[in-house]
Amino acid sequence: MLNLFDLTKNRLSYPFTRDTLFLYKQVTKQYVDEALLKSVKNLVPIMIKKEFDKDLNQYLDYLNPLRLLLDWFKKDFMKWMNKSSLCPTCGKTMSLRSVQGNSWIVRGVEYHSCFHCNYSLVFPRYGEIENISFNRVGRCSEWSFLFGAILNSLGICTRVVHDFLDHCWNESLIDGQWLHVDSTLEYPISFNNTKYYEKNWNKKYLIVLAFSSNKVMDVTLNYTNMSTAVCERRKKQKLSTISSIQNYYDKL
Numbered sequence: 001m002l003n004l005f006d007l008t009k010n011r012l013s014y015p016f017t018r019d020t021l022f023l024y025k026q027v028t029k030q031y032v033d034e035a036l037l038k039s040v041k042n043l044v045p046i047m048i049k050k051e052f053d054k055d056l057n058q059y060l061d062y063l064n065p066l067r068l069l070l071d072w073f074k075k076d077f078m079k080w081m082n083k084s085s086l087c088p089t090c091g092k093t094m095s096l097r098s099v100q101g102n103s104w105i106v107r108g109v110e111y112h113s114c115f116h117c118n119y120s121l122v123f124p125r126y127g128e129i130e131n132i133s134f135n136r137v138g139r140c141s142e143w144s145f146l147f148g149a150i151l152n153s154l155g156i157c158t159r160v161v162h163d164f165l166d167h168c169w170n171e172s173l174i175d176g177q178w179l180h181v182d183s184t185l186e187y188p189i190s191f192n193n194t195k196y197y198e199k200n201w202n203k204k205y206l207i208v209l210a211f212s213s214n215k216v217m218d219v220t221l222n223y224t225n226m227s228t229a230v231c232e233r234r235k236k237q238k239l240s241t242i243s244s245i246q247n248y249y250d251k252l
């Protein structure tokens with residue numbers, strides 16, 4: 001539930017909500033949970049795991065293993081869930097009813113129904129990575145939460161990035177640098193392609209945050225060539241400072 005009182009008290013404002021920050025904290029806490037990491041590592045085909053077991057040091061060493069992992073995840077493992085989907089039985093557009101969940105564990109439930117043939121589909125939106133890995137379906141949040149966990153399980157330190165404009169992806173620490181990885185996109189555009197969204201999806205950023213279990217980083221400038229416009233938007237919105245966001249995150 002949106003808790004405005006809590007945010008005002010801590011001087012956080014739009015676009016931040018307690019629920020969003022809490023969700024990212026709970027998700028990334030799972031990135032340091034050894035049992036969870038062991039479980040998601042088991043999902044990865046042995047052939048791909050072997051590539052990650054090699055001596056990876058420089059940027060170029062990571063390209064082949066990452067390409068294999070991204071291809072497997074997108075093409076073999078996960079399914080994409082559209083907001084508006086066509087009925088698999090009769091092909092007509094299905095109606096969608098969304099019900100808000102009451103915790104980060106089940107963030108909400110979507111009911112997709114076809115009034116023509118009575119087909120129906122229930123899509124729970126999990127924050128728990130183990131559940132996402134059983135379901136193997138979702139949109140960018142489910143994909144990035146799980147893919148980030150898989151990368152961590154393979155020894156690549158990875159965090160989750162959210163643009164507060166309805167998209168999220170990962171960043172991995174590779175050869176000393178945090179690099180963009182988006183498992184929902186096709187390789188090679190899915191890797192180290194930070195300006196992709198602004199250029200192709202016409203994103204107008206206010207803030208892009210990278211979340212780890214204990215840290216929030218403002219990474220906006222890595223994703224934009226239009227920093228002046230970002231600054232203007234921030235002035236207009238009286239955006240909270242990164243230190244106040246971090247303080248809030250620490251207390252969650």
Ligand SMILES: [Zn+2]
Binds near residue numbers: 090091114117118119
């Ligand atoms: Zn139908």
